[in-house]
Amino acid sequence: MSPREKAATLALLALLPAAALAALLLGETFYITLATRIAVLALAAVGLNIALGLGGLVSFGHAAFFGLGGYAAGVLATNAFNAEPLAFGLAGTTSMPAISLVAVLLCGLVALPIGLVSLRTSGVYFIMITLAFAQMIYYFAISWPAYGGEDGLSIYVRNAFPGVETAKPFSFFVLVFALLLAALALFHRLQASRFGAALEASRQNPVRLAALGISPFSIRLVAFVLSAMVTGLAGALFADLNRFVSPSMLSWHMSGELIVLVILGGKGRLAGPLAGAALYVAFEHVLGGLTERWQFFLGLVLLAVVFLARGGLIGLLAGRPRHG
Amino acid sequence: MxxxxxxxxxxxxxxxxxxxxxxxxxxxxxxxxxxxxxxxxxxxxxxxxxxxxxxxxxxxxxxxxxxxxxxxxxxxxxxxxLARTFQVSSLLPDFSALRNIMLAAQARQGSSLRFLRPVLSDRTLTEPAMAILARVGLTARADVPAAELSHGERRQLEIAVALAMQxxxxxxxxxxxxxxxxxxxxxxxxxxxxxxxxxxxxxxxxxxxxxxxxxxxxxxxxxxxxxxxxxxxxxxxxxxxxxxxxxxx
The missing domain is CATH 3.40.50.300 (P-loop containing nucleotide triphosphate hydrolases)
Structure with missing residues (x-):
C-alpha cells in the first residue's frame, strides 16, 4: 500500500469514531446511530469486496447473506424471547457472540452450494444466477408467516454482548466498529497472502492462473464463502442496530446497494467499503432530507465515478493501487 | 530410446x-x-x-x-x-514482474490456501523469483507491472514464469x-x-x-x-x- 493510501485509510478510520464521539458529547444520539449504520454497511461491503474487489466476482446476490445474518439474529432472539425451542431441540439465544457465530456459519453453509453452482458460470450469467438464488431466499422469507412474513420481525430488546451495554448507542457503535476493524485487518492480511495473490490473479487472468497449476474455481469458491460469511455477520449486526429484520434485507435492492458501496468507495481497496458506506449514508441523510428522489443524485455520482474516477473515492484520495 | x-x-x-x-x-x-x-x-x-x-x-x-x-x-x-507459454503474452497485468514469477513459485510449492502470511516478505517465494528474473535479464524491471513492460520484456517474462514452475x-x-x-x-x-x-x-x-x-x-x-x-x-x-x-x- 502506498503511503498516500495508508494515510487516507487511517484518516477514514479515525474520522468515523471521532464523529460518533462528537455526537455522544453533543448528545446527538441520532448521529451515533448514523455512524453505526455506516460501520455496519461498511462491514457488509468488506465482505463483498473479497469476492467483487479481489476476485472480480460481481455477486448480485449478497443480500442473501446480509438477510440470512439478519434473520439468524431475529429468529434466535424471537425464540429466546418467547422461550420456544427451535428445531432439533435447540434453544433461541440473545447472546450476540452466539448469534454472530450462527450467522457466519449459516452464511458459509449456504454460500457453499450457491458458489458451487454459480461459479461454474461467469460474467453476466454469474450475476443472474447469484441474483436468482438471493430472490429464492427472499420469497421464502416473505412466505414464512411464523417469522413475520412480509411484515418482518421485531427484536424487542437489543441482543447482549458480554461486557458491553449494547442498549447504549455509543457502546453498540464501539462494538460494531471493533468488528469492522477486525474484518478490515482480515481483509488486509488476506489480500497480502498466498490466497490473496491467487485470488487477484483469478480476477486478472484466470487462464494464466490455471496454466500455473492453480484451479481458479476452487480459489473463487473459497473467496465466495469467506465473502458471504463477513456479509452475514454484518447482517446480524444490522438487525440488532434496527431491532428489526424484514425481507427487504434479502431483496435485490440490497444486493445492488452493496455493489454500489464497493464501487463508490473503490473496489479491491482496503478502505473502499468504508469510504463508500460513509458517502452513501451521507447522501441518504443529507439529500434524503431535501428530496425523496435522492437516489437520482446518487445515480449521477455513480455515473461520475464510473466514467471519471474508476478507482472510486479511495482512487481519488490515494491514486491507483500498488500491487508490490 | x-x-x-x-x-x-x-x-x-x-x-x-x-x-x-x-x-x-x-x-x-x-x-x-x-x-x-x-x-x-x-x-x-x-x-x-x-x-x-x-x-x-x-x-x-x-x-x-x-x-x-x-x-x-x-x-x-x-x-x-507441464509448463506452457502463450502465443500472445498472457500475464497478470496488475502484478509486477516479480509477483508474476512469485505466483508460479507459489503454485509449484502447492498450497494457495494460506490466508495470513504476507507473500512479499516470504523468502521462499521472493528468492527463487529474483534468481529467475536475473536469469532472463529482467532484474531491473522487477517492480514494474506486467502491463507496463515492453513487448519483448513480456515475452521474456512469459518464459521466466514457465521456468519458475520447474x-x-x-x-x-x-x-x-x-x-x-x-x-x-x-x-x-x-x-x-x-x-x-x-x-x-x-x-x-x-x-x-x-x-x-x-x-x-x-x-x-x-x-x-x-x-x-x-x-x-x-x-x-x-x-x-x-x-x-x-x-x-
Missing part, C-alpha cells in the same frame, strides 16, 4: 467440418527440442491447446510422464509439470513472436541451454531459430503431420518444401 516425456497419440479435433487436428501423433523425448512448424491455420495452436488442456480433443490420447492426462484439467496438467516439459507457443532479430538471437541461445532442464515442444515461425535449435522437426499442414525428422531431413523433404518452406530453405 528413452521413454518419451510427452506422447500424443492419434489426436483428433474438429470445428464443424474443419478438422483442425486430424490424427496427430508425436512425442517429446528427454533432453530434446522438438519443433512444430507449419503454415498459418495448420492447427498448431489448436494442438498446443489440447496438449495443455485448454481444449478437449474429440479422440485420441495424450500421455505425460507415462500417465494418461487426456481427461485432466489445465491446472492438473500444470501441477504434473516443469518436466515446456510447451512454447511462438516464443519469438514479434521480437526483433537481436531479441530472437538472445532467446535462441537461451532456449538452447534450456533443453537440459526439460525438453521443449516448440511452435515457431522463425525458421532460423527452428533450424538452429531443433533436434527434431514435425511439419503440420491442414491438421496432419506430413513429415517428421531431423532438420536436414525436413529441409530436403520435397513435400515439405512444396507445402511450406518454399524458397526459405
Amino acid at each position: 528413452a521413454e518419451p516425456v510427452l506422447a500424443v497419440d492419434r489426436l483428433e479435433k474438429a470445428f464443424g467440418a474443419l478438422k483442425a487436428t486430424n490424427g496427430v501423433s508425436l512425442d517429446l523425448r528427454p533432453g530434446e527440442i522438438h519443433a512444430l512448424i507449419g503454415p498459418n491455420g495448420a492447427g498448431k495452436s489448436t494442438l498446443i491447446n489440447q496438449i495443455a488442456g485448454a481444449l478437449a480433443p474429440d479422440a485420441g490420447t495424450i500421455r505425460f510422464l507415462g500417465r494418461d492426462v487426456t481427461a485432466l484439467s489445465t491446472a492438473a496438467r500444470a501441477r504434473l509439470g 516443469p518436466k516439459a515446456f510447451l512454447l507457443d511462438e516464443p519469438m513472436a514479434g521480437m526483433g532479430p537481436e531479441g530472437s538471437k538472445t532467446l535462441t541461445a537461451f532456449l538452447d541451454g534450456l533443453r537440459q532442464e526439460a525438453p521443449i515442444l516448440l511452435v515457431e515461425h522463425d525458421m532460423d531459430a527452428v533450424f538452429a535449435l531443433a533436434d527434431r522437426v514435425s511439419v503440420l499442414v491442414y491438421g496432419q503431420v506430413i513429415a517428421s525428422g531431423s532438420v536436414a531431413e525436413i529441409r530436403s523433404d520435397p513435400e515439405v518444401r512444396r507445402a511450406y518452406l518454399g524458397d526459405a530453405a
Whole structure:
C-alpha cells in the first residue's frame, strides 16, 4: 500500500469514531446511530469486496447473506424471547457472540452450494444466477408467516454482548466498529497472502492462473464463502442496530446497494467499503432530507465515478493501487 | 530410446467440418527440442491447446510422464509439470514482474490456501523469483507491472514464469513472436541451454531459430503431420518444401 493510501485509510478510520464521539458529547444520539449504520454497511461491503474487489466476482446476490445474518439474529432472539425451542431441540439465544457465530456459519453453509453452482458460470450469467438464488431466499422469507412474513420481525430488546451495554448507542457503535476493524485487518492480511495473490490473479487472468497449476474455481469458491460469511455477520449486526429484520434485507435492492458501496468507495481497496458506506449514508441523510428522489443524485455520482474516477473515492484520495 | 516425456497419440479435433487436428501423433523425448512448424491455420495452436488442456480433443490420447492426462484439467496438467507459454503474452497485468514469477513459485510449492502470511516478505517465494528474473535479464524491471513492460520484456517474462514452475516439459507457443532479430538471437541461445532442464515442444515461425535449435522437426499442414525428422531431413523433404518452406530453405 502506498503511503498516500495508508494515510487516507487511517484518516477514514479515525474520522468515523471521532464523529460518533462528537455526537455522544453533543448528545446527538441520532448521529451515533448514523455512524453505526455506516460501520455496519461498511462491514457488509468488506465482505463483498473479497469476492467483487479481489476476485472480480460481481455477486448480485449478497443480500442473501446480509438477510440470512439478519434473520439468524431475529429468529434466535424471537425464540429466546418467547422461550420456544427451535428445531432439533435447540434453544433461541440473545447472546450476540452466539448469534454472530450462527450467522457466519449459516452464511458459509449456504454460500457453499450457491458458489458451487454459480461459479461454474461467469460474467453476466454469474450475476443472474447469484441474483436468482438471493430472490429464492427472499420469497421464502416473505412466505414464512411464523417469522413475520412480509411484515418482518421485531427484536424487542437489543441482543447482549458480554461486557458491553449494547442498549447504549455509543457502546453498540464501539462494538460494531471493533468488528469492522477486525474484518478490515482480515481483509488486509488476506489480500497480502498466498490466497490473496491467487485470488487477484483469478480476477486478472484466470487462464494464466490455471496454466500455473492453480484451479481458479476452487480459489473463487473459497473467496465466495469467506465473502458471504463477513456479509452475514454484518447482517446480524444490522438487525440488532434496527431491532428489526424484514425481507427487504434479502431483496435485490440490497444486493445492488452493496455493489454500489464497493464501487463508490473503490473496489479491491482496503478502505473502499468504508469510504463508500460513509458517502452513501451521507447522501441518504443529507439529500434524503431535501428530496425523496435522492437516489437520482446518487445515480449521477455513480455515473461520475464510473466514467471519471474508476478507482472510486479511495482512487481519488490515494491514486491507483500498488500491487508490490 | 528413452521413454518419451510427452506422447500424443492419434489426436483428433474438429470445428464443424474443419478438422483442425486430424490424427496427430508425436512425442517429446528427454533432453530434446522438438519443433512444430507449419503454415498459418495448420492447427498448431489448436494442438498446443489440447496438449495443455485448454481444449478437449474429440479422440485420441495424450500421455505425460507415462500417465494418461487426456481427461485432466489445465491446472492438473500444470501441477504434473507441464509448463506452457502463450502465443500472445498472457500475464497478470496488475502484478509486477516479480509477483508474476512469485505466483508460479507459489503454485509449484502447492498450497494457495494460506490466508495470513504476507507473500512479499516470504523468502521462499521472493528468492527463487529474483534468481529467475536475473536469469532472463529482467532484474531491473522487477517492480514494474506486467502491463507496463515492453513487448519483448513480456515475452521474456512469459518464459521466466514457465521456468519458475520447474516443469518436466515446456510447451512454447511462438516464443519469438514479434521480437526483433537481436531479441530472437538472445532467446535462441537461451532456449538452447534450456533443453537440459526439460525438453521443449516448440511452435515457431522463425525458421532460423527452428533450424538452429531443433533436434527434431514435425511439419503440420491442414491438421496432419506430413513429415517428421531431423532438420536436414525436413529441409530436403520435397513435400515439405512444396507445402511450406518454399524458397526459405
